[in-house]
Amino acid sequence: MSTTQTDPKRKSLKKVGRVPASKMRHQHPFSTFLVTTWLVFFAILSLIPMIWLVLAPSKNDKELSYRSPYAFGSFKGYLNAWKHLKYFDNGVIGTWLFNSIWYTASIVIIATITAALAGFVISASNIRFKRTFLISTLIMMLVPPVALVIPLFVEMDKVHLVDNPWSVILISSLYPFGAFLAYIYYTTSIPAELYESARLDGCNDFKLFSKIALPLSTPLISLLAFFAFIGNWANYFMPYVMLPSSEHYTLPLGLGFLFLSTPAINPGVGATSVPIYKPEIALAGALIAVPIMIMFLVSQKRLIRGMLAGSIKE
Amino acid sequence: MAKKQHYKHNNGAMYLMLSPYLLLLFFFGILPAIMGVLEIPKPSMANANGGWDAFKIVIHDFRFGPALRHVLGFMGIFVPLMIFFVIGMALMLDIKHSPWKKWLRMAYIVPASISGAVAVLVWYVILQPTLSPIKGVLRYFHITESSQIWQQQNLVYILAIMAFFAAAGNWILIQYGSLQSISTEVLEAARVDGASVWQTAIRIKLPLISKYIVYMSVLVFAGGLQIFVEPQLLNGGIYQGIADSWSFDQLSYNLAFMQGDFGGASALSILLLIPSLLGALLVIFKTDMFEGAQGHIKKKDVEIVGI
Numbered sequence: 001m002s003t004t005q006t007d008p009k010r011k012s013l014k015k016v017g018r019v020p021a022s023k024m025r026h027q028h029p030f031s032t033f034l035v036t037t038w039l040v041f042f043a044i045l046s047l048i049p050m051i052w053l054v055l056a057p058s059k060n061d062k063e064l065s066y067r068s069p070y071a072f073g074s075f076k077g078y079l080n081a082w083k084h085l086k087y088f089d090n091g092v093i094g095t096w097l098f099n100s101i102w103y104t105a106s107i108v109i110i111a112t113i114t115a116a117l118a119g120f121v122i123s124a125s126n127i128r129f130k131r132t133f134l135i136s137t138l139i140m141m142l143v144p145p146v147a148l149v150i151p152l153f154v155e156m157d158k159v160h161l162v163d164n165p166w167s168v169i170l171i172s173s174l175y176p177f178g179a180f181l182a183y184i185y186y187t188t189s190i191p192a193e194l195y196e197s198a199r200l201d202g203c204n205d206f207k208l209f210s211k212i213a214l215p216l217s218t219p220l221i222s223l224l225a226f227f228a229f230i231g232n233w234a235n236y237f238m239p240y241v242m243l244p245s246s247e248h249y250t251l252p253l254g255l256g257f258l259f260l261s262t263p264a265i266n267p268g269v270g271a272t273s274v275p276i277y278k279p280e281i282a283l284a285g286a287l288i289a290v291p292i293m294i295m296f297l298v299s300q301k302r303l304i305r306g307m308l309a310g311s312i313k314e
Numbered sequence: 315m316a317k318k319q320h321y322k323h324n325n326g327a328m329y330l331m332l333s334p335y336l337l338l339l340f341f342f343g344i345l346p347a348i349m350g351v352l353e354i355p356k357p358s359m360a361n362a363n364g365g366w367d368a369f370k371i372v373i374h375d376f377r378f379g380p381a382l383r384h385v386l387g388f389m390g391i392f393v394p395l396m397i398f399f400v401i402g403m404a405l406m407l408d409i410k411h412s413p414w415k416k417w418l419r420m421a422y423i424v425p426a427s428i429s430g431a432v433a434v435l436v437w438y439v440i441l442q443p444t445l446s447p448i449k450g451v452l453r454y455f456h457i458t459e460s461s462q463i464w465q466q467q468n469l470v471y472i473l474a475i476m477a478f479f480a481a482a483g484n485w486i487l488i489q490y491g492s493l494q495s496i497s498t499e500v501l502e503a504a505r506v507d508g509a510s511v512w513q514t515a516i517r518i519k520l521p522l523i524s525k526y527i528v529y530m531s532v533l534v535f536a537g538g539l540q541i542f543v544e545p546q547l548l549n550g551g552i553y554q555g556i557a558d559s560w561s562f563d564q565l566s567y568n569l570a571f572m573q574g575d576f577g578g579a580s581a582l583s584i585l586l587l588i589p590s591l592l593g594a595l596l597v598i599f600k601t602d603m604f605e606g607a608q609g610h611i612k613k614k615d616v617e618i619v620g621i
Binding site for chain 2: 038113120135142146149155175234253290293303
């Protein structure tokens with residue numbers, strides 16, 4: 001993304017096989033060994049929970065207790081766990097999965113479009129109260145969204161949107177971080193002169209966005225969509241407050257509901273005829289966590305560039 | 315005149331393009347904050363006469379003190395652990411550049427995908443001696459029953475570790491990224507002057523990334539203050555009653571939805587909003603974190619908000 005400024009010297013060093021300053025310094029081999037060991041140890045520690053989560057549904061409930069947590073059961077185990085999940089409440093897991101997909105997709109689309117437009121307008125126009133918009137956006141960006149959850153519920157209740165998915169979709173579509181990213185992107189990647197000359201050529205402001213800014217926005221759009229997805233796919237608190245009916249639940253809410261209403265991990269619930277045990281719960285958990293993990297792994301650079309928007313050099 | 319009209323027309327289109335975001339910002343950012351304040355003085359069961367006593371009533375609620383102790387305890391572990399560990403890891407990763415270290419960075423980011431409800435599930439298993447992927451470690455500490463771990467007095471530690479694992483990987487990568495912004499010339503000069511790896515880290519790198527550290531601290535602090543999902547699910551879904559009204563957000567939720575005291579819940583929300591807001595203003599006006607926006611945030615704005 002061109003929001004980043006590249007240090008020309010660094011780049012040229014990279015090309016010729018950069019030797020970092022730190023590498024040239026004298027380092028004690030033992031301390032280097034200790035540091036490397038610690039870094040590797042923490043990497044292994046970081047992988048353990050995900051390895052368990054992904055492998056657990058391949059085994060049945062008994063195997064989970066007596067076989068190694070790192071042993072793979074069988075592929076049939078995943079199918080069985082999914083079949084059992086579908087027994088629960090007439091296959092409501094499918095509804096939760098579908099809800100998660102369509103709520104998140106709607107949020108990603110609305111949030112990305114509104115944030116990109118806002119960033120463009122703040123960077124390319126001389127509208128009034130521009131600074132006020134920018135400061136409000138920065139404040140909203142740094143205050144956690146859950147801080148306003150109770151007043152938001154009162155507001156949604158007044159307009160009869162409680163227990164309506166649009167309450168969650170609209171609230172979560174406010175994307176101040178995205179608007180700020182878009183503003184930084186357009187400010188640093190499109191020179192003001194380009195807009196000026198397009199205006200002189202008779203381009204109106206809509207065309208300025210659609211013909212000049214938008215074609216140059218592919219990296220920005222992917223960055224905005226990435227952050228909108230990871231922020232909303234596993235969101236729990238807002239849907240928990242706004243959507244009390246289980247048919248409107250998302251996967252994370254559904255997982256919480258499974259904790260509560262099955263004996264899988266809740267000793268307080270007696271035996272039921274529904275075969276929901278730990279492998280089934282783990283499969284529901286993996287359906288939430290694995291898509292985010294994939295997004296993180298393929299978008300590492302986006303994460304760093306986005307969070308340090310505009311101020312990082314490579 | 316014609317030119318003036320032309321500009322007016324242009325700005326109209328600009329306002330139109332800005333309006334979807336502005337509507338969202340107003341209805342889901344500014345309006346709820348105003349509504350939250352207006353909700354406070356309304357009469358409720360707890361505050362029969364209404365008025366601003368709602369603040370006093372919520373602070374004197376028998377659950378407020380324990381929630382304050384829990385959250386302070388949790389933050390006392392989580393925030394320093396995050397800051398020192400993340401910075402330490404980022405500095406260690408930056409000592410020596412090797413191609414294989416990209417695999418380490420990939421591994422560090424994996425736990426970030428395990429948060430909220432999934433984190434509760436995974437940590438339930440990790441701390442369950444019969445199922446745990448770290449059975450050997452639990453056995454070493456003579457932990458044979460999960461009840462040895464899942465006790466109320468241990469929750470601050472368990473929740474701090476859960477939150478730490480969910481957040482640390484992302485921030486290690488981000489701070490590692492911030493270290494990459496330090497120019498090679500500065501590091502070369504330090505080397506020529508005979509600075510050791512340790513001296514370079516403490517005296518050169520840390521001061522140069524201080525604004526990112528403040529940025530991280532504010533976001534980690536504000537996020538930690540709003541802990542809700544993990545204690546709520548532990549309390550309702552796994553160990554009944556272990557973390558009832560454990561955090562401020564749970565207390566706020568219970569006031570609103572169990573007791574119908576939206577005034578008290580809003581008062582608590584506004585109280586919690588203040589430190590987050592101050593942190594946000596600190597990052598915006600006292601660091602040059604958002605240097606891209608510097609051109610638009612002038613001294614005048616700083617004076618308006620009184621900083």
